[in-house]
Amino acid sequence: xxxxxxxxxxxxxxxxxxxxxxxxxxxxxxxxxxxxxxxxxxxxxxxxxxxxxxxxxxxxxxxxxxxxxxxxxxxxxxxxxxxxxxxxxxxxxxxxxxxxxxxxxxxxxxxxxxxxxxxxxxxxxxxxxxxxxxxxxxxxxxxxxxxxxxxxxxxxxxxxxxxxxxxxxxxxxxxxxxxxxxxxxxxxxxxxxxxxxxxxxxxxxxxxxxxxxxxxxxxxxxxxxxxxxxxxxxxxxxxxxxxxxxxxxxxxxxxxxxxxxxxxxxxxxxxxxxxxxxxxxxxxxxxxxxxxxxxxxxxxxxxxxxxxxxxxxxxxxxxxxxxxxxxxxxxxxxxxxxxxxxxxxxxxxxxxxx
Numbered sequence: 001x002x003x004x005x006x007x008x009x010x011x012x013x014x015x016x017x018x019x020x021x022x023x024x025x026x027x028x029x030x031x032x033x034x035x036x037x038x039x040x041x042x043x044x045x046x047x048x049x050x051x052x053x054x055x056x057x058x059x060x061x062x063x064x065x066x067x068x069x070x071x072x073x074x075x076x077x078x079x080x081x082x083x084x085x086x087x088x089x090x091x092x093x094x095x096x097x098x099x100x101x102x103x104x105x106x107x108x109x110x111x112x113x114x115x116x117x118x119x120x121x122x123x124x125x126x127x128x129x130x131x132x133x134x135x136x137x138x139x140x141x142x143x144x145x146x147x148x149x150x151x152x153x154x155x156x157x158x159x160x161x162x163x164x165x166x167x168x169x170x171x172x173x174x175x176x177x178x179x180x181x182x183x184x185x186x187x188x189x190x191x192x193x194x195x196x197x198x199x200x201x202x203x204x205x206x207x208x209x210x211x212x213x214x215x216x217x218x219x220x221x222x223x224x225x226x227x228x229x230x231x232x233x234x235x236x237x238x239x240x241x242x243x244x245x246x247x248x249x250x251x252x253x254x255x256x257x258x259x260x261x262x263x264x265x266x267x268x269x270x271x272x273x274x275x276x277x278x279x280x281x282x283x284x285x286x287x288x289x290x291x292x293x294x295x296x297x298x299x300x301x302x303x304x305x306x307x308x309x310x311x312x313x314x315x316x317x318x319x320x321x322x323x324x325x326x327x328x329x330x331x332x333x334x335x336x337x338x339x340x341x342x343x344x345x346x347x348x349x350x351x352x353x354x
Contacts, residue, residue: 086220138165158290184292
């Protein structure tokens with residue numbers, strides 16, 4: 001810590017992103033990116049003509065993109081919030097809907113940014129343990145009278161809870177925001193967007209980083225009641241109203257216009273995921289029932305840390321977490337068929353020596 005940093009941040013433990021190494025070429029299965037490029041429409045739309053407009057500020061409201069998203073998801077433009085990746089939406093939500101008196105609740109094992117935001121804003125928070133099978137017990141979140149944040153499907157497990165369970169959480173906490181983080185929902189999960197019109201305390205957070213192949217563009221959006229969206233807009237326009245650049249807005253619009261392209265890619269990823277699960281089970285892996293673009297796996301012959309390290313030596317990157325309950329697991333992003341063949345081959349080689 002430098003002598004200039006405010007003491008209130010002295011104990012802050014920052015989020016650790018997945019590795020982005022440059023020392024060699026890796027089969028990169030560690031950060032849940034799409035293995036496929038953006039659609040041809042996106043590439044074409046981000047043109048020289050658009051680049052030449054970078055001397056002008058972007059539309060701070062993102063009106064065109066909001067209209068396209070509203071039509072796609074069957075809501076009104078007033079129900080859409082845009083931001084610089086879904087992380088920004090999480091950041092604004094912790095800032096807007098929690099404080100020293102109104103705390104927040106989230107799973108103990110979930111997206112690593114939740115406790116970071118809680119610590120950043122000095123918000124009292126409760127980390128709820130998962131059940132023995134790594135699932136979320138919705139009853140743990142009923143009548144807690146705090147903001148609730150649940151990744152659904154959860155990360156890194158890939159497991160989801162159902163809409164009826166989410167409804168019970170919403171009904172029992174009517175005066176607090178229930179944020180459902182749906183970064184991975186397109187890969188087989190069930191979206192809670194259909195509940196937005198029924199529950200004014202529901203905030204559904206989504207991203208372009210996974211199914212829409214735009215992790216590098218940094219674009220996220222939320223769907224919620226007009227009341228919640230206005231709260232988020234107030235925070236955004238009090239911090240950085242131009243937080244989405246012109247090229248990202250254009251790319252986001254083109255991605256919605258080419259939605260069929262992404263649906264086909266999602267189908268391919270789901271198919272490759274299921275084939276990978278079959279092959280991993282042949283190698284005696286325990287594989288959780290993922291509804292995401294990754295699998296969370298454990299093998300009795302090798303620890304998670306060892307498997308991560310050995311795969312890295314062989315040019316394959318996966319993600320390992322040090323938390324006690326999951327330290328024997330690794331999270332493996334689903335790549336192309338060729339990438340998954342390499343992963344499975346290298347994994348089999350490692351296990352053959354055990």
